[in-house]
Amino acid sequence: MKKLKIGIAGAGGIGSNVAMLLTRAGFDDFKIIDFDKIDESNLNRQFYFHDQLGMIKISELKKNLERINGKIKIETSNLLLDSSNVKSIFDDCDVIVEGFDKAPDKSMIIDAYAEKGKLIVSACGVAGLNLEEIKTKKLQDNVYITGDFKSDINDNKLYSAKVMIVASMMAVIIMKHAGCSDTTYGG
C-alpha cells in the first residue's frame, strides 16, 4: 500500500467518516480542514459523540481517530475554506476528500484541484434512503464523484445509513488507488 497524505475538506458526514474508514484501513497521514463546532444535529451521521457537543470538530475528530491509531499523524486547520484560501492548502496532499455540505463548495474544490492531477473523491447526493441509484462517475483521470446525484438535503433527511455507504465507496476508491490488497495472500 502506497503512503498517501489524505486531505479532508470538511469534517462532516462524509469527511469524518471517510477519515475514520481510512484510518481503520491503515492510512496514517491526514490534513483535515473544517471551521465548525459539533452540533446535536450532527450525531445522526457524523463521527462524533454526545460528550463532544459544542467542541471544535477538527480537534475532536483528531482525538477520535487517535483512539483507532495512536501513532497517526493529523494536521488540522480550523478554517472556513473559500475561493481565496482554497487554492494551495491541499498542495501537500496526494488525495483530496471533498466533504462539504454546500453544492458551490463542492464545485469550488474540483475547480481548484482537478488540473493538479491529485486524486479527488467527492460526494453528490447523500440524503434520503434511496440506495439503488448510488453510483460513481469518473471525470478526467483523477476525479471521482459518488452519490445518487439527485437526493438533496432540502428535500430529504440525512441518515448515517446512506451517508456511510457513500463514504465507504469513497474510501474504497482511495484504498484501491493506494494499492490496498483485496486478498489475504496479497500482502
Add this chain to the structure above:
Amino acid sequence: MINIIVNGNVENTEKITVLDYLAGKNINIATIVVEINGKIIQKSDFDKTFLNENDKVEIIRFIGGG
C-alpha cells in the same frame, strides 16, 4: 450549427462558448463541474472555451449534503 453530446444526449447548438451555452440553459455555474472530451474545464476558462463538433460534454450538477 454543430452537434455535441451532452450527458449522453445529442444536441444541436451554435458554436458558442461553454459560458454562453450554460447561460442559455440557465445553469448556475457555481454548482457544476464541466468535462469536455475527458478534460475538466476550469471555470475561469468557460468564456474562452468554444464547443466544437462532436464534443463529448459531461455536466455534473452538485447538490447539497455531506
